[in-house]
Amino acid sequence: MSVLSHNSYGKSRVRLTKVTRREERHELMEITVDIELEGDFEASYTEGDNRRIVATDTMKNTVYALARSHSLEHLEGFGLHLAAHFADGYPQLRSATIRLAQQPWERIAVGGAPHPTAFVGGGSEQRVCTVVRSGGRSHVEAGLEGLLVLKTTDSSFTGFERDALTTLPDTDDRILATSVTARWSYAPGAVDWNRCHAAARVAMLEVFATHHSLAVQQTLHVMGEAALAACPQITEITLQLPNRHRLLVNLQPFRLDNPNVIFVPTDEPYGMISGTLRRE
Amino acid sequence: MSVLSHNSYGKSRVRLTKVTRREERHELMEITVDIELEGDFEASYTEGDNRRIVATDTMKNTVYALARSHSLEHLEGFGLHLAAHFADGYPQLRSATIRLAQQPWERIAVGGAPHPTAFVGGGSEQRVCTVVRSGGRSHVEAGLEGLLVLKTTDSSFTGFERDALTTLPDTDDRILATSVTARWSYAPGAVDWNRCHAAARVAMLEVFATHHSLAVQQTLHVMGEAALAACPQITEITLQLPNRHRLLVNLQPFRLDNPNVIFVPTDEPYGMISGTLRRE
C-alpha cells in the first residue's frame, strides 16, 4: 500500500571541546557536529532488521575518537575527515552529510596581551560548515550564522508597489539591522579555509557599513558580491537577511518631536530577504 | 562577474488572534503566518529599483485584512485564501508560499462543562500547514510539530552493526521518547481538513502506544502507515523522530540495582530519524 520513498538518520548536537596543549599556549576549539547518513537502511524501517544500521551512539563515539588525532584547525578539515570515515567505511552508505558549527572564543586580554590559556566567549555568531560526501566526492559549504549588524543611517526604502493594503510610507533614512546567515560553496581543489572565511566575513561587514542601502535586497546583493570578490574559490553564496525592524516611536502625543532618535526594536513580525549569487 | 541565481523574500511571524463571537460561545483561533514570494524582483537586488516589490509590511496588513472576513475554520482554508490573493493578484509573482502554525487552546472546564469564552493553552504541539501556489495551482501540505510521546516499555534495539567504535549494548526493553514532526500532502480535490488531521494524529498516537518498537526507524514506518490508512486523501507523509534518550543510571556504586526504574533524560546529543512514505 505504501513505499518508503526516502529515509535518512543520524546523530545531532554532538558537542566537543578540544584543547591542543602547545608549549607556549593552548588552542581551544569548541564545536557541535550533526551527522546524517543515507543508504541501504530500508529493512530497519520496514521490518526492524537493524543489521545495516550504524547506531547513532557509534556516530557520537566516532566524533570523539577521530577528534583525538585530528588537528581540528578548521571545521572544513574535520568535516571532510568525518565524511570520508563514514562514506568510505560503510558500504551500505550512499552519502554522509556532516554539519559543524564553531562556538566563538577569544583570548582574555591581560595587561593588553592575549592570555595563553584563558578565553572569553559568548557571541551569537557561529562559523558553520557542511560537508556532503557521495560517490567518492566531497562538497564543502562554509558560512556563518547569527552575525548581528546595524546601520544608524545610509538606509532608505522608497518607490515600492503601493496598493489598497499598503500603509508603509517611503523613508529615505531608517535604521537597518539584521542577523546575517551566509553559506557559500567552494570550487574543488585547495582552499585556505581560515583565510578565505575571514576574508569573506570582513568584506561583507565592510560593505554593509559603507554602502548606501536602497533595500535589504540590494544590501544582500552587494554583500554577496563582496564575498565573491574577497575569495576567488567561492563559487556561489546564499544570504538570508531578516529585517530586524527598529520602528520610529510616535512622540507627538507627548508634544515631542522624534527626528530619527527614539526607536523600538521588535522581534516579530520580521521581513526575511533571501538570495543566491553565482560566480559567472 | 556574478548572477543572482535565486531570490525570494517575505514576512515571517505575523501573529494573529481571531475571535468569532457566536451567540452561545466564542471560537478562538491563534495562528502565526509566514509569507514568502518568488517572482520578478531582481531589479531591487541589483539596482535598488523597488517598483515591483510588495513591501513585507503590506503582507502583514494583508493577513489581518483578509482574516477579518474569512471564517478561519482551519489553517488550510486560510492558507489557500492568502496564497491566491498574492499569487493571483500580483503579476510579477511566480509563486507564493504560505506557512501557518496554530497555537493549541482548549476550553476551560467549569463544573465539568467546557466554558464558552475561556480557554487554557500552552501545549508544545502545533498544527501546521504549508500552501504553495504557482502556475494557477495550489499544493497543500498539513502536519504537526512538537507532539511529545513516550513509551515506558515495548521498545527494543538489537542486532545493529558492531565495529571498533561501537559501545552501545543491545537492549530489549528501553524507554522510547520522541517529539513528532509530521508533514503530509493531500491529493487535489475536496478534503475535510479538520477531520483528516484529527484522524491522522489519533492513528499515529495509537500505533505509537500499541506496537512493539524494534527501532525508531520501524516506529516511524508504522506511524506513517497508520496516517496513510486513516485518511485516504493523504498521498505522502514525512516524519522526523528525534530520539529523546532516557539513559539508564548506573546505581552500582551505591550498591543499588536499577531494573529499568531510574533514568536521566538528556537533550543532546540525540538521534534523528527521518523517512517519507508514499501511497502506492
Add this chain to the structure above:
Amino acid sequence: MSVLSHNSYGKSRVRLTKVTRREERHELMEITVDIELEGDFEASYTEGDNRRIVATDTMKNTVYALARSHSLEHLEGFGLHLAAHFADGYPQLRSATIRLAQQPWERIAVGGAPHPTAFVGGGSEQRVCTVVRSGGRSHVEAGLEGLLVLKTTDSSFTGFERDALTTLPDTDDRILATSVTARWSYAPGAVDWNRCHAAARVAMLEVFATHHSLAVQQTLHVMGEAALAACPQITEITLQLPNRHRLLVNLQPFRLDNPNVIFVPTDEPYGMISGTLRRE
C-alpha cells in the same frame, strides 16, 4: 579588606525519569531537581580548603540513589526526603533548599481508554515545589508555572489614572491572557499534596473563566481567594500574572471595521502584576 557576607552553592537541573512498574500499568514521573546548600563553607571560598564541601556531583548522585527506593508519588514527599538527607546528614549545613519541577505527561488514549505504558506530553505548565529545611524544621511551598489562560470577553480596564503620558483608552471589553505562576505555602501538619494541588488549580481556573475582570490586579485577587478557599491547609499564596496583551488591529486604513475580532498577540512589552494573599 572584605568579608564573605553570604555564600551558598548546589547542583541545578538534575533531571530524573522514574518508571514504577506495576502489574497492570506503569507510573511515569519526570522531574527536574535543584539543590542549594548553606553552611560552613567559607574556607573553600577564602582559602580553597574544600574539606567541608559536598561536591555538587555527589548531590546529583544523591538524587538518583534516593529516587530508587522513594515512591515519588508527589514532588513534596521527595523534596522533604532530599532536604532531610542533606540538612540532617551533614553537620556543616545550616539549611538545604530543594526545588522541584514536574514535567506534564498524560496517558495516550487508545480506543478511548488510557494506555498503561504510553504517554503524551509537552504542555508548558509545570507543577513545582520548594522545600527548605533548617533548624530541624521543613517548610513546603507548592505551586505551578506556565499555565496559559485566555478570556475572550468579561474583561474591562477603566478608570485608571490619566496624565500627560497616558494614551491608553478605557476599555470595557478586551481579551485577557496570562501565564499563571502561583506559589503557596502549607501549614505544618498532614496535607494530601496531590488533592490539594489539584483543588487549588481547578479553583483558580474556574474563577478565571467565570468572573468579570475589572483589572488583572482584581483577577489575581479572586484567583488567590479561590485557591485559599479550595484547600484549608494553604496559608498564603503569591501569584504573578504577566499581561500577555492581544492588541486590537486597526483595520480602518482598509475600510474594514474590527468589532473585537482581529487582534495581534505580542510578547513584549508586557504588564506584570504580582500579589500575595495571606489567610487571616
Add this chain to the structure above:
Amino acid sequence: MSVLSHNSYGKSRVRLTKVTRREERHELMEITVDIELEGDFEASYTEGDNRRIVATDTMKNTVYALARSHSLEHLEGFGLHLAAHFADGYPQLRSATIRLAQQPWERIAVGGAPHPTAFVGGGSEQRVCTVVRSGGRSHVEAGLEGLLVLKTTDSSFTGFERDALTTLPDTDDRILATSVTARWSYAPGAVDWNRCHAAARVAMLEVFATHHSLAVQQTLHVMGEAALAACPQITEITLQLPNRHRLLVNLQPFRLDNPNVIFVPTDEPYGMISGTLRRE
C-alpha cells in the same frame, strides 16, 4: 478571610533604541527596561477600583518620552531619572524599581578604523543596572550577566568531602568554564559609572585568567576581591558562577589515551556557586 499582604506591578521588557547623531559619528544605545511599582494599589486588587493605578502602558510611554531628552550615556543615569519620575511624581507610590539591561554593540572596523554609523553586535554579555527609589533616596546596583569565560588549565578541585554517594575523583587539572553574573552596589555619592563598570569587569577577567583555581568557590572569592579593589565606590558584590562542566571523554574503549585533550561540554546538570563580598 484573607488579606492582601503584598502587591506590586509594572511593565517589563520595554525595548528602546536611541541614536545620538553627533557631527562626526552616531552613538547607539539599545536597552531593555523593566519597571515595578509598589504603593497604595490595594483597591484595584480587592475592588477593581483603578483610580490610583498608573497603567503599565503609561509606564512604557514614559520610557520613550524621557529617553528623548536624556543623554543615555549610561544605564545608571537613565535608571535614576526614571526612578525619580515615578517615585517623586505619583504620591501613591512607596517605591519604584527600575531594571535595565544594555545590548552589546561595537563599531564595525573598516580598514582598521571604527565606522561612525555601523555596528556589530550579538554577544551574550549584558551590562545591567537596578535602581530602587524609596523614601526620597535611590540605591544603585550595577553589574553584568552572561559573560562566558573558560580556562583550559590552572584549575583543580581536590580534598572535598567523600561519603557513600561520592564518585567524583579528585582532579588537579580540569577545564573551568562559567557564565559570570555579577551585581554590585555603590556607596552614595558621585560615581563615574562607565569607568567603574569597565574597571570591575576587567579586574574580574584578568584575575580569572591568571589565578590558580582551587574550587569555583575560591575563584568567585578572588573575582569579588578584584572588583572591590578596582573601584573604591563598590561597597558589596554578589557573584553567581554556574559550573559549565566540560567532561573528559573516556576513549579507552577505542584504545586511545585522553591526556586532557577531548571533552564534552554539557549544559545540565550544572553546579551553581554563589557568594557575596562586603567591603569592610
